Amino acid sequence: MDIAPMIDHTLLSQDATEQMIEKLCDEAKAYGFAAVCVNPHYVGKAARLLKDTDGKVATVIGFPLGANIKEVKAFEALKAVGDGADEIDMVMNISALKNRKYLQVEEDIRAVVDAVEGQATVKVIIEACLLSTEEKIKACEITRDAGAHFVKTSTGFATGGALIEDVELMYRAVGDEVRIKAAGGIRDYDTARAMIDAGASRIGASASVDIISGYNIKKRF
16 A cells, blocks of 8 residues: 555654755655645745645644644744645644643634634644543544544654554544544554554654655565
């Protein structure tokens, strides 16, 4: 199974250089990845590099803690779209969720959804490694109710990344109403494919080329 069109080729490191972003976009074009995912600072550059291609530009909002107030997240998302972003990966307000302030969490997400309505896909990062089972289910339900398009496992900057059991749980929580993005620590084809089999329709990875290389090796045998 060629999963390149399901991968967000990701570079979110603090020390990313322009040359690294150029390489990321070149790889996205060469392999046919769904999108590149970059920090807001590089959205404009990535959009110019991917102009006239099928590749999308994704960026992160309220990253990596999710602790910004909703007005800041909404502004950041709208600015990113203006710079050329097609997809917004926002971090849920994890603290509010844990305090059971569910309306606040929903309003936080809805502020971003409304700000970019009709202009960008919104993915909500729930940071599953920090949540109980009950909290993961509630996070998925709130994401659905707020009108977001995807629920995403992880930032990759917390204590853990994507787990197959989390993807399965998330799929049971929302089914096909909201798509699932598995991200964080996915470094080979078998793991990526297992995430897809569990219910993910998008993979976020910095090791995208290694993942596809593993698929190409399997095809030979």
